[in-house]
Amino acid sequence: MIISIFAALFAGGAVVYSRGQKLATERAAKAAEEAVQIQRASEQRAADEVARKRIMWRLDPSQGDSYLLRNEGTHAAFDVSVDRGDLAVEDGAPVHFEEFDADHAERYLLVSTLASRTSAVTVSWREARDGERKSQKLQLD
Structure with a gap:
């Protein structure tokens, strides 16, 4: 037991x-x-x-109404388009690039008038030549 x-x-x-x-x-x-x-x-x-x-875009004020669009990333962007909307532009700067290298900058004269409804630039691009299209809106300072 x-x-x-x-x-x-x-x-x-x-x-x-x-x-x-x-x-x-x-x-x-x-x-x-x-x-x-x-x-x-x-x-x-x-x-x-x-x-x-x-690919990192930046839009920096330069002199007066002049702005520098920069790719501060580590890689080039492809098929880049810059849409300036209805901002008054007289600079003849290109609005399309086959390739926009890293650390590259382009100068744009961007003037907002009383009739302008746009206060930003839209950049669209591809990370690869056949890649998906991306876009980013960059506000004017």
Whole structure:
């Protein structure tokens, strides 16, 4: 009888221990899964940041009504179009480029008149010659 009691206590202890092990294993698996998700999100953010820096447009005031359009990214942009809207322009600067290199700048004379409804320049481009078309609106300062 005493052996039966000890056997029952031992079996009960084994059941409790195994439940604890099961819960610990489930917690460890969940933590590992969350760590993988965090790692993937971090990698995606890093990839997005790299993609963002590939081509970065800036429109800087230069002299008077003159502005410099710059590609401050690390890569050239292709099939670049510059839409100046209804801003008064008399500079003859090109509005289309087959390729706009990194660290390249073009000067534009952009004058907002009383009749102008536009206060921004829209640049559209491709990251590769056959890539998807992207665009960005750059406000005049």
